[in-house]
Amino acid sequence: MAIQDSYPENLAHCYGCGRLNPHGHHIRTDWDGEETVSVFTPQPWHIAIPGFVYGGLIASLVDCHSTGTAAAAAYRAAGREPGTEPPFRFVTASLHVDYLKPTPLGPPLTIRGRVTQITGRKVVIESTVYAEGVATARGQVVAVQMPDDFGKS
Amino acid sequence: MAIQDSYPENLAHCYGCGRLNPHGHHIRTDWDGEETVSVFTPQPWHIAIPGFVYGGLIASLVDCHSTGTAAAAAYRAAGREPGTEPPFRFVTASLHVDYLKPTPLGPPLTIRGRVTQITGRKVVIESTVYAEGVATARGQVVAVQMPDDFGKS
Numbered sequence: 001m002a003i004q005d006s007y008p009e010n011l012a013h014c015y016g017c018g019r020l021n022p023h024g025h026h027i028r029t030d031w032d033g034e035e036t037v038s039v040f041t042p043q044p045w046h047i048a049i050p051g052f053v054y055g056g057l058i059a060s061l062v063d064c065h066s067t068g069t070a071a072a073a074a075y076r077a078a079g080r081e082p083g084t085e086p087p088f089r090f091v092t093a094s095l096h097v098d099y100l101k102p103t104p105l106g107p108p109l110t111i112r113g114r115v116t117q118i119t120g121r122k123v124v125i126e127s128t129v130y131a132e133g134v135a136t137a138r139g140q141v142v143a144v145q146m147p148d149d150f151g152k153s
Numbered sequence: 154m155a156i157q158d159s160y161p162e163n164l165a166h167c168y169g170c171g172r173l174n175p176h177g178h179h180i181r182t183d184w185d186g187e188e189t190v191s192v193f194t195p196q197p198w199h200i201a202i203p204g205f206v207y208g209g210l211i212a213s214l215v216d217c218h219s220t221g222t223a224a225a226a227a228y229r230a231a232g233r234e235p236g237t238e239p240p241f242r243f244v245t246a247s248l249h250v251d252y253l254k255p256t257p258l259g260p261p262l263t264i265r266g267r268v269t270q271i272t273g274r275k276v277v278i279e280s281t282v283y284a285e286g287v288a289t290a291r292g293q294v295v296a297v298q299m300p301d302d303f304g305k306s
Contacts, residue, residue, distance in 0.1 A: 015198060015200055049299075060210075091255075097212075150255060
C-alpha cells in the first residue's frame with residue numbers, strides 16, 4: 001500500500017498524487033528500507049522538447065513524492081501505521097529542483113526519496129529522479145504539516 | 154504576440170508552453186514594461202486539496218514563464234525581434250519555488266517575471282504568482298541557453 005492510499009478522502013484529490021483525482025498523475029510512494037520509492041511513466045505529451053520529459057512534470061514528481069515521504073516518515077517517527085488517526089498530511093513550503101541532465105521520455109522514471117531532517121511539524125526531503133538508472137534531476141522539498149486552518153486566512 | 158509564439162516548430166511542443174502540444178498548458182509570456190506577464194486559469198482538476206491550486210502546476214507556471222522570460226530578454230539584449238534567426242531557447246538548470254500561501258482555485262492566476270541576472274548563456278529570473286492581486290508563490294529559475302547538443306550525450 002502506498003502512503004497516498006492512506007490519505008483521508010478529503011485529502012485524496014491532489015492532481016499529483018490523489019487517488020480520487022481522475023485526471024491526476026496518481027504518484028504512489030512506498031518505503032524501500034530507509035528510502036522511499038515511486039515509479040512513474042510519463043505520457044507521450046509530457047514533453048519539453050521531443051524525446052525529453054517536461055521539467056514541470058519532474059518538479060511535480062519531486063513535490064508529491066517528497067510530501068508523501070514526509071507523511072510516511074511522520075507516521076514512522078510516531079510509531080503509528082499510516083491511516084491511523086489523526087492523519088499526517090504535509091504541504092510544500094518550498095521546492096527546489098536541479099536538472100542534472102535531460103530526462104529521456106519513454107522509460108518509467110524512478111523517484112527515490114530520503115528524509116534529511118525531521119523536526120516538529122517540518123520535514124526536509126531529498127528526492128532524486130532516475131531514468132534507466134541515471135540520475136537526471138535532484139530535488140529538495142521543505143514540507144510542513146498542513147495547518148488546521150489551511151486556506152482559512 | 155507571446156514569446157512562445159515565436160519558438161521554432163521543433164521547440165514548440167513543450168507541455169507547459171508549446172503552442173503545438175494539444176494536451177499542454179499553453180503558457181504565454183508577454184512583456185509589460187520591464188517585467189513579463191502571463192495569465193493562466195487552472196482547470197478544476199488542478200487541485201492540491203479542494204479549493205486550492207496544485208503546487209506542481211504552480212511550479213510549472215513559474216518554470217515556463219521564466220524560461221520564456223529568459224528568451225524574451227535574450228532577444229532584447231541582442232537588439233533583435235523574437236522569431237529572428239538564430240532562435241533563443243532556454244532550458245531550466247534549476248527551479249526554486251517558495252509557496253507563500255495557499256493559491257485559491259478558480260480565478261485566473263497572473264505570473265509576473267523579471268530578470269535579475271543575464272550573463273553569457275545564463276539568465277536568472279524571479280517570477281511571482283498572484284491570485285486576485287495577492288502573491289501566493291515566488292519562484293527563481295536559472296535558465297541556460299539550450300546547448301546545440303542537448304540530449305545527445
